[in-house]
Amino acid sequence: MIGGMKVKTSVTLSPEVLAGIDELAGEMSRSEYIEQVVSSHLRDLEIRERNMRDAEAIARYDGELEEETEDVLATGIDPFEVGDEAGLILGSDADAAG
Numbered sequence: 001m002i003g004g005m006k007v008k009t010s011v012t013l014s015p016e017v018l019a020g021i022d023e024l025a026g027e028m029s030r031s032e033y034i035e036q037v038v039s040s041h042l043r044d045l046e047i048r049e050r051n052m053r054d055a056e057a058i059a060r061y062d063g064e065l066e067e068e069t070e071d072v073l074a075t076g077i078d079p080f081e082v083g084d085e086a087g088l089i090l091g092s093d094a095d096a097a098g
Contacts, residue, residue, distance in 0.1 A: 011034075013021075018030075025033035 021030055021033055028036070
């Protein structure tokens with residue numbers, strides 16, 4: 001919980017880690033510094049997890065897009081050359097209704 005009610009806890013740290021905290025904390029208390037570092041690490045983990053999920057979704061979509069592209073190319077029609085007539089050639093219902 002960031003910025004909310006605090007809960008007293010106890011952790012055991014090596015003298016080297018404690019010295020590093022004291023050196024880096026500056027004017028902050030040990031508790032403030034440790035909370036800031038752990039909160040930042042938790043946010044980084046959340047961002048990394050979200051990025052992994054996004055990358056997986058993009059990879060899935062990329063596979064679908066590749067299949068669709070192969071289908072279009074299999075027709076032998078270049079969609080960039082056909083332009084607005086593509087709907088007629090590919091059997092678009094939109095042109096039949098209009």
